[in-house]
Amino acid sequence: MSEPVLETRELRRSFTQGDVTISVLRGVDLAVQPGEIVALLGPSGSGKSTLLQAVGLLEGGFEGSIRINGKQAEALDTDGRTDLRREALGFVYQFHHLLPDFTAIENVTLPQLIRGTDPEPAKERAIALLTALGLGHRLSHRPAKLSGGEQQRVAVARALANRPPLILADEPTGNLDEHTANVVLAEFLSLVREEGSAALVATHNERLALKMDRVIRLHEGRLEALGPKPD
Numbered sequence: 001m002s003e004p005v006l007e008t009r010e011l012r013r014s015f016t017q018g019d020v021t022i023s024v025l026r027g028v029d030l031a032v033q034p035g036e037i038v039a040l041l042g043p044s045g046s047g048k049s050t051l052l053q054a055v056g057l058l059e060g061g062f063e064g065s066i067r068i069n070g071k072q073a074e075a076l077d078t079d080g081r082t083d084l085r086r087e088a089l090g091f092v093y094q095f096h097h098l099l100p101d102f103t104a105i106e107n108v109t110l111p112q113l114i115r116g117t118d119p120e121p122a123k124e125r126a127i128a129l130l131t132a133l134g135l136g137h138r139l140s141h142r143p144a145k146l147s148g149g150e151q152q153r154v155a156v157a158r159a160l161a162n163r164p165p166l167i168l169a170d171e172p173t174g175n176l177d178e179h180t181a182n183v184v185l186a187e188f189l190s191l192v193r194e195e196g197s198a199a200l201v202a203t204h205n206e207r208l209a210l211k212m213d214r215v216i217r218l219h220e221g222r223l224e225a226l227g228p229k230p231d
C-alpha cells in the first residue's frame with residue numbers, strides 16, 4: 001500500500017478556560033490513503049472542527065504527530081507549514097469564505113497565482129472546474145450575486161484549483177437546504193474522485209457520510225471506525 005496522504009498519531013488537544021480544561025482530542029490515530037474520501041462523523045462539540053484545524057496546520061496547541069504528503073508537520077517552522085499547506089491541502093468550509101469583490105473565476109484563479117501558476121493556465125483551469133460544477137454561465141458573477149449552492153460550488157472549485165492531494169472539508173454543505181446539499185455534495189465527491197484527490201469531510205449527516213468511501217466517528221476524543229460503506 002502507498003504511504004497515506006495524511007497520518008496522525010496520538011493527536012491531542014485540550015482547551016482551558018479559567019479553571020476548566022476539556023480534552024477534545026485524546027489521542028487520535030488516523031490514516032487517509034491517496035484518493036480516499038473519508039467521512040468524519042460526530043455530534044456537535046465532539047471535536048470535528050478541532051481535528052480539521054489541526055491537520056489543516058492552521059493552529060498550534062496540539063500534541064502528537066501529523067504527517068501530510070510525506071512531511072512531518074510538527075518539525076516545520078511557520079513558513080514550512082504555510083508551504084506544506086499550499087502544496088498539499090485544499091479547504092472547503094461551511095460558509096464559503098469567498099472574496100466578495102472578486103468574481104467566481106477570480107476567486108478560483110487567485111490561489112493558483114499565489115502558487116506561481118501563470119495567469120492564462122490558471123484562468124483556464126478555473127473555467128474548467130467551474131464549468132464542471134455547472135457554473136459555466138456564472139463565471140463573472142461576484143459571490144453576492146450567486147445562490148448559496150453556487151457559492152459553495154465556487155468554494156469547491158477553489159479548493160481543487162491547485163490539485164492538492166488532500167481536501168479538508170468542514171460541513172461543506174451544512175448551510176444549504178437538504179436538496180441542494182445532496183446535489184452539491186454529489187458534485188463535490190464526483191469532482192474530487194475525478195481529480196484523484198483524497199478528502200476528509202466532517203459532517204453530522206450520517207446519510208451524506210454513507211456516500212463516501214469510509215466513515216469514521218469521533219467519540220470521547222478518539223476515532224472509531226464505522227467501516228467501509230456497505231455495497
Ligand SMILES: Nc1ncnc2c1ncn2[C@@H]1O[C@H](COP(=O)(O)OP(=O)(O)OP(=O)(O)O)[C@@H](O)[C@H]1O
Pocket residue numbers: 015016017022024042043044045046047048049050051204
Ligand atoms: N478555541 C477554543 N477555545 C475553547 N474551547 C474550544 C475552542 N475551540 C473548540 N472548543 C471546544 O472544543 C469542543 C469541540 O469543538 P469543535 O468545534 O471541534 O466540535 P465540532 O464537532 O466541530 O462541533 P460542530 O459540529 O458543532 O461544529 C467544544 O466543546 C468547543 O466548545
